[in-house]
Amino acid sequence: EVQLVESGGGLVQPGGSLRLSCAASGFTFSNYWMSWVRQAPGKGLEWVASIKQHGSEKYYGDSVKGRFTISRDNAKDSLYLQMNNLRAEDTSVYYCAMFGSAWDLGYWGQGTLVTVSP
């Protein structure tokens, strides 16, 4: 059974940093593109970033480009999101998700809440 478990969320001040982790199990992690998607309170889903199987290619949404870095450790079956220079508008539940074969996100974690506030 595919499982994705996010951790690392919490309260951080504007301008601060946070690193999210996603522990994957139940599938061969190194074979799949992975992604982070977020949902601000009362808002819809927003694609944040994606990373290719071996981490050689990374892609970001415009709202986080230059501030967030996606990475992975295939030896640890883990996905990460380093978030720097955080803003109030980054307050969201952050989901880790696994890509399927057709630019779809076949499996998602339960999410971790990041709150950016003084």
Next chain:
Amino acid sequence: QSALTQSRSVSGSPGQSVTISCTGTNSDVGAYIYVSWYQHHPGKAPKLMLYEVTKRPSGVPDRFSGSKSGNTASLTISGLQAEDEADYYCCSYAGSYTLIFGGGTKLTVL
């Protein structure tokens, strides 16, 4: 890049059918077959319901179907059931390895 456009809410009675639309542009929905739909019960993990416009993952009932015409994709749920009440999001590949989501539609089963 603006979100894909979805109606904010839709409702139907048990057993009825509802259709949720998702309008994008020639650069996303209109350009690719890679449109997917997600069901999201608040507080839970989103669930993939359709991919490549019409394909259902294993375990998704055939009450869920999809279509696309031009820049607009649609999700139809037939034989509405109480457990279908949720938020639904469309998503499209938008080129250059990026994705774009719709704003979400809240489905209420009356």
